[in-house]
Amino acid sequence: MNMQNNPLKIYLIAGEPSGDLLGSRLMKALKKKTGKNVCFYGLGGETMENAGLKSLFDVSELAIMGLAEVIPSIPRVLRRIKETVADIERIRPDAVITIDSWSFSARIHKALRKKKLGIPQIHYVAPQVWAWKKKRARTMYKYIDLLLTLLPQEPKYFTPYKLETEFVGHPVIESEVSQGDGKAFRKKYHIAENQKIISLLPGSRHNEVEKLLPVFLDAARELYEKDNKICFAISTVRTVANKVKSMVNQTHLPIVVAESEQDRYNAFNASSAAIAASGTVALELAICNVPHIIAYKVSPLTALILKHFMHIQFVNLSNILLGREIIPEILQERCVCGNLRAYTESLLEKGELFERQMDGFKKVREILGQGIQTPSENAADIILKKVCNKNG
16 A cells, blocks of 8 residues: 555554564554555654654653552653653644553543544554453443454454454464574573573563562572573563563573573574463464463452452463463462472473473464464554545
8 A cells, every 4th residue: 555645644652562562563564555655653662663663752661560560650651641642742643553551552542532633543452351341342432443453352342332343363473483593592692402491481561570580580490400401591671671680690590681582582492391471472482382381470459459350260362262271370379489390390391281282372373363464464454444534
């Protein structure tokens, strides 16, 4: 699709690393579909900046999770929302697209609606209303014009409530995660072929790293004490890299801290198992057949609220998509060193749990689907159609 007139102006808002990666891929797809006749504005992280976005401010300060963690940051977040809305008013883009982080994105959309600017407002990645806050699906149409979902079962939760909703596919399919080069990773970091590598993935938010990485490192220490041929790889992102390195330096364990996307994919390819925070990374591991467990814990207050509102049997997306547990979920008070070590040892032994995961990963890939186009290209087509319809 080629725009004949002035360049299309797209305002993108991605407040967290997962959204940043989605945003960069969407930018690439929009460039392709418009013959590069598009300009980008908004908020994004390192990957979006590398794709050509100059972020309004450093989004790392928005990478917070959980009620108890969010409350102290409210004044700063509200100030940033006000800044962002003012910037949108100044630029008058052809569309505003928020990516993930609905709690932050919703406030942007509500503020924009009050301004009555007539700009199409789009949200990419549905909030998990099938897990909790189902009432949210009834009100989202008031604040956005279009919702793009990653999972095939999601549109049915929103379309009955007058919200145009389209399934575009999950971006993990188009990532290069399954094309990692394990040998290159071993060569770069001087890891022998007879050493097993275990990936540790403690999340991309500061509070996730603070809560999870100490437990992951304790489990790593016990695994290493039983088998000193094991070494570890931590794939992290810029926002928390210094914190991760500081914590790792105190352990004196054989741990590689990898920051680049290529190193991350190469590490996955080289790994015999992984211990991961709950989130998109678990789908990445499933896509490239890395046996893994997920672990997570939040503050007691947040946990109490989640327990009251959540309506799902599982938190891991592979388990949710399959309707059965193939990935052990080590949550809250169960998220302790002994459990992480025991499940990881079970995976390394390649027994029943390992086989269950290998079979399940194949089915997960089938459900997420490999279409003719990438999910990002699907999203770009739908966004451009919306913008063209709006512009007449």
